[in-house]
Amino acid sequence: xxxxxxxxxxxxxxDQRQLPHEVVIAxxxxxxxxxxxxxxxxxxxxxxxxxxxGFAMALAAxxxxxxxxxxxxxxxxxxxxxxxxxRPTAANLFWAVDRMLGVAHRGTLTDADAVREALxxxxxxxxxxxxxxxxxxxxxxxxxxxDGDTILHHCNTGALATVxxxxxxxxxxxAHEQGKRIHVLVDETRPRxxxxxxxxxxxxxxxxxxxxxxxxxxxxxxxxxxxxxxxFGADRVAANGDxxxxxxxxxxxxxARDNGVPAYAVVPTSTIDLSLPDGGHIPIEERSxxxxxxxxxxxxxxxPAGASARNPAFDVTPHRLVTAIVTxxxxxxxxxxxxxxxxxxxxx
Amino acid sequence: xxxxxxxxxxxxxxDQRQLPHEVVIAxxxxxxxxxxxxxxxxxxxxxxxxxxxGFAMALAAxxxxxxxxxxxxxxxxxxxxxxxxxRPTAANLFWAVDRMLGVAHRGTLTDADAVREALxxxxxxxxxxxxxxxxxxxxxxxxxxxDGDTILHHCNTGALATVxxxxxxxxxxxAHEQGKRIHVLVDETRPRxxxxxxxxxxxxxxxxxxxxxxxxxxxxxxxxxxxxxxxFGADRVAANGDxxxxxxxxxxxxxARDNGVPAYAVVPTSTIDLSLPDGGHIPIEERSxxxxxxxxxxxxxxxPAGASARNPAFDVTPHRLVTAIVTxxxxxxxxxxxxxxxxxxxxx
Numbered sequence: 275x276x277x278x279x280x281x282x283x284x285x286x287x288x289d290q291r292q293l294p295h296e297v298v299i300a301x302x303x304x305x306x307x308x309x310x311x312x313x314x315x316x317x318x319x320x321x322x323x324x325x326x327x328g329f330a331m332a333l334a335a336x337x338x339x340x341x342x343x344x345x346x347x348x349x350x351x352x353x354x355x356x357x358x359x360x361r362p363t364a365a366n367l368f369w370a371v372d373r374m375l376g377v378a379h380r381g382t383l384t385d386a387d388a389v390r391e392a393l394x395x396x397x398x399x400x401x402x403x404x405x406x407x408x409x410x411x412x413x414x415x416x417x418x419x420x421d422g423d424t425i426l427h428h429c430n431t432g433a434l435a436t437v438x439x440x441x442x443x444x445x446x447x448x449a450h451e452q453g454k455r456i457h458v459l460v461d462e463t464r465p466r467x468x469x470x471x472x473x474x475x476x477x478x479x480x481x482x483x484x485x486x487x488x489x490x491x492x493x494x495x496x497x498x499x500x501x502x503x504x505x506f507g508a509d510r511v512a513a514n515g516d517x518x519x520x521x522x523x524x525x526x527x528x529x530a531r532d533n534g535v536p537a538y539a540v541v542p543t544s545t546i547d548l549s550l551p552d553g554g555h556i557p558i559e560e561r562s563x564x565x566x567x568x569x570x571x572x573x574x575x576x577x578p579a580g581a582s583a584r585n586p587a588f589d590v591t592p593h594r595l596v597t598a599i600v601t602x603x604x605x606x607x608x609x610x611x612x613x614x615x616x617x618x619x620x621x622x
Numbered sequence: 623x624x625x626x627x628x629x630x631x632x633x634x635x636x637d638q639r640q641l642p643h644e645v646v647i648a649x650x651x652x653x654x655x656x657x658x659x660x661x662x663x664x665x666x667x668x669x670x671x672x673x674x675x676g677f678a679m680a681l682a683a684x685x686x687x688x689x690x691x692x693x694x695x696x697x698x699x700x701x702x703x704x705x706x707x708x709r710p711t712a713a714n715l716f717w718a719v720d721r722m723l724g725v726a727h728r729g730t731l732t733d734a735d736a737v738r739e740a741l742x743x744x745x746x747x748x749x750x751x752x753x754x755x756x757x758x759x760x761x762x763x764x765x766x767x768x769d770g771d772t773i774l775h776h777c778n779t780g781a782l783a784t785v786x787x788x789x790x791x792x793x794x795x796x797a798h799e800q801g802k803r804i805h806v807l808v809d810e811t812r813p814r815x816x817x818x819x820x821x822x823x824x825x826x827x828x829x830x831x832x833x834x835x836x837x838x839x840x841x842x843x844x845x846x847x848x849x850x851x852x853x854f855g856a857d858r859v860a861a862n863g864d865x866x867x868x869x870x871x872x873x874x875x876x877x878a879r880d881n882g883v884p885a886y887a888v889v890p891t892s893t894i895d896l897s898l899p900d901g902g903h904i905p906i907e908e909r910s911x912x913x914x915x916x917x918x919x920x921x922x923x924x925x926p927a928g929a930s931a932r933n934p935a936f937d938v939t940p941h942r943l944v945t946a947i948v949t950x951x952x953x954x955x956x957x958x959x960x961x962x963x964x965x966x967x968x969x970x
Contacts, residue, residue: 490870522838
């Protein structure tokens with residue numbers, strides 16, 4: 275099963291809010307609903323968000339009642355605004371919308387139905403490519419993993435963060451399938467616990483041994499020599515190699531560097547945003563305080579009534595803390611600028 | 623109300639596992655039960671654990687049926703072993719037991735009842751001194767806080783971590799009472815959420831504005847200039863200034879240093895263990911995986927069934943990351959060795 279797929283004019287996706295206890299499939303036929311599913315995190319993970327955006331644009335084309343090419347293009351531009359507004363940080367959302375609009379504007383598509391047909395095919399192609407790209411990232415990244423490694427992993431970057439297979443977790447899975455013995459320390463990844471809920475669930479299915487840890491404990495395991503590599507994905511990579519990723523990645527990367535442990539970001543080239551000179555330009559989403567406050571133990575909320583909270587969803591890890599950036603087109607090492615340009619150019 | 627007190631031969635303490643929703647008072651008349659209350663974290667925080675250990679030894683003296691001084695001293699040595707075994711990391715536990723045994727062995731106490739009477743008085747004195755020491759720490763530390771500061775705080779170090787008033791949170795409270803406007807970013811402090819449960823509850827009572835954050839988010843706030851100081855307590859400080867404190871303190875201190883933000887440890891001199899040359903010698907407690915795994919949202923556990931976890935409760939922050947160590951006898955700055963010796967000598 276894929277994380278998201280197209281079936282007879284309907285977008286279907288695993289509702290990841292229900293995992294690990296139930297596999298619930300959500301179905302959408304309206305691009306606004308798909309945008310909402312991204313905002314509300316039915317689906318998350320930069321590549322999966324990209325695929326969802328592609329399918330949302332295909333839905334928008336089918337929804338439009340325009341009979342002319344121009345009318346349809348107008349409707350698609352409006353839909354693009356809705357989809358782009360779903361979440362601000364992941365580059366893949368904007369990349370996928372732009373890719374879909376680029377197809378829609380092809381001069382060879384002279385009538386509305388031709389545009390519609392091309393967009394459905396393009397969204398499907400984008401999703402299929404995502405799986406193939408994930409496996410190429412996996413093969414490139416697996417060269418960095420040794421038999422016997424304990425790997426510290428942040429957030430979820432597996433099949434659930436992509437259409438299938440994964441980015442950083444896909445690398446771990448590939449190394450496991452190559453026969454390397456791996457143990458994973460799973461950052462629980464507060465506040466939404468993508469590690470404890472999703473990564474642990476995936477690792478159980480792959481038969482890879484793991485322990486969930488509080489994010490707070492990563493430094494302890496690095497400092498006591500119990501973790502040999504750090505792997506994470508990213509939501510956006512700037513031209514200089516600065517990496518925006520799930521909140522906590524910056525502190526994790528600091529702890530890796532302080533102990534001489536390599537820290538690897540694994541991203542498809544669609545996550546690389548060469549238009550931004552550095553990470554300071556990446557918009558950081560701040561989500562609802564409820565994500566921090568609503569946890570319970572024994573049926574009781576954990577914070578006092580009336581407590582307030584802040585909840586930035588991402589942080590920027592400066593490139594000086596990143597050992598290498600693994601992409602489907604190769605492993606980029608510092609200085610990142612030229613290498614990132616090369617792997618992006620190779621993807622075009 | 624104090625966190626722990628003595629009343630007619632009974633030790634009473636707030637059961638902190640029930641906070642912030644209920645103030646439940648636990649009562650014990652057996653030193654083994656007090657030791658268990660430390661292990662199970664009815665009471666926590668290094669100074670509060672020290673006070674509990676003192677009262678436990680007083681209870682042990684009253685429990686003993688020995689009629690001779692020698693018989694009572696034998697029973698007290700056995701009780702000391704039980705109390706010392708309650709938790710391994712906080713220096714104050716061992717310090718308090720040793721202080722009580724020192725009193726018990728005084729040559730001037732020639733019969734068992736004199737020893738009993740002296741131990742009850744000493745436990746009470748230890749608790750009373752803890753409050754006075756907390757306020758001196760507060761006054762010393764408040765000089766480091768400016769009007770308008772936003773302070774990042776880890777774990778709970780307030781009245782609940784001591785007999786009353788607090789260590790790091792006591793400093794913040796003192797600065798607040800001096801009229802300085804302060805905002806606190808409260809690390810929720812996974813896995814047991816002492817920040818979200820206890821520190822937020824205390825700050826509400828003191829009228830100090832705060833926001834709870836995921837521990838993961840501390841780096842974001844430091845890197846974006848939204849936190850001006852970092853304050854935490856400690857469970858043990860080695861002779862070179864290495865600090866063992868609640869898990870996550872090391873990563874927080876790394877993030878502070880990476881952004882030029884000062885990081886202050888606030889401890890009574892009873893937390894300083896000059897017998898250990900550095901933090902590598904401090905025993906680190908690993909607690910039950912259930913503390914990591916048992917969180918729920920909407921009544922459902924968050925990790926998959928059968929998930930495994932690791933749960934180290936403390937980490938060591940190397941002295942190079944600590945800006946200063948605030949004690950009741952003054953603020954110690956690097957190189958820490960001579961200064962720590964001086965403040966400990968001044969306490970004798």
